[in-house]
Amino acid sequence: MKKVVLIGSGNVATHLGEALRNSGVEVLQVWSHTLENATTLAKQLGAEGISNISDVKANADAYIFSVKDDVLLSVLQMFPHEDKVLIHTAGSISIDILKPFSSLAAVMYPLQTFSKAKAVDFKTIPILLEASNDDLLSSLKHVATQLSSKVSVANSEQRKYLHIAAVFACNFTNYFYAIAQDLLETKGLDFDLIRPLILETAEKVMHHSPQDVQTGPAVRKDEKIVNAHLDLLGDNTDLQRLYKDISERIMKA
């Protein structure tokens, strides 16, 4: 897999494209439905930016689809070539979505949260692979181990669970950071006060199991504090209910 075309120019495409190029894979083209986005990423990667999918060249070794989950099918339907190696990068989408378009289907799911604003060390990112045949899986493993030291195989069912686990561990967690920031700001307090706590909470589970290091009023079954917090949230009944729900779950766990 020496030459690829990137279909998509979002956060995953950007970081994956850079990692591929750094490992010696040539990115021939970047497609996006917005030419400007395609060109921006293409420039970074020394590739050609295109917005017309019929301009995708036929001579790439693989076509990596890294577009929003809900447009993947419609982009595949516009894809102009047959029997090419088609790879998608989505956690929650089965490999089967590719099969009507090629017998050479694969998934390469990097399990990380990507923002254009922040560089990540791709070497540390788990990559989950799936392929429609063993030869393709082998060549995918070869490429992936150039990108990361944490390459595993996972089927579509396992990948779905990885994705939902990631939603809890990353997306919902980040949302709770945002709630914390809102709560602090109502009392004129800076988010900086809570940043060390956030980092320590994550670092703690790098070498421990979350169950073993759970702290806070709910796990101590300190109902007085839990109730005081519920009172404090009295003017925000939605947030109050969320606090109550999760505290009760922790108490029962």
Add this chain to the structure above:
Amino acid sequence: MKKVVLIGSGNVATHLGEALRNSGVEVLQVWSHTLENATTLAKQLGAEGISNISDVKANADAYIFSVKDDVLLSVLQMFPHEDKVLIHTAGSISIDILKPFSSLAAVMYPLQTFSKAKAVDFKTIPILLEASNDDLLSSLKHVATQLSSKVSVANSEQRKYLHIAAVFACNFTNYFYAIAQDLLETKGLDFDLIRPLILETAEKVMHHSPQDVQTGPAVRKDEKIVNAHLDLLGDNTDLQRLYKDISERIMKA
């Protein structure tokens, strides 16, 4: 404040006691209602371990109460001395709880999650101070700045909000790590796969605002994936409801 007595031997007392001793403060005694716990921590700190609160010496410069929130009052009621400097370390308890027992009341709240199993660098921990008079606040600041480079003043109302923000940013977040682990284990997947994601999610908000780096299906308003995840959680209606609740909040945010 050269000599202190620690009332309590839990996680906060342990880490605070070590930080105090390392900054040159002498810990005279450690009290716990369990003698074994008192003695264990006392040994670490070169102090005397006691379990009878009437044995607390009268010659300390300050008495630091670091006990479970719901027993603090009853421990104060047993405390044998009057008009001593009394300090508690609790986020959600007002300074007022100390005032019936001394006019020299103060709070020193280290905003961090402590486990006995994991060392922390106390220097990086925000410490929030409150005191019943300015002289006491000054001497408390003097001690606290020996322990940490992040010392602030916060009143009891602000501290309550800090604590509830900490519950979201730390306790609930850790609980979500545990949910992620459970979900992975149902499919034979290792928690290691998601550890880099957890760390990156926390590191990202060290220099960004959480709102600016929110990712995932809910913020993309990708209802197809949200609904697929809800289906996947179908046999766990509690967890399904939690996923739905939080996703809807993120979509509306």
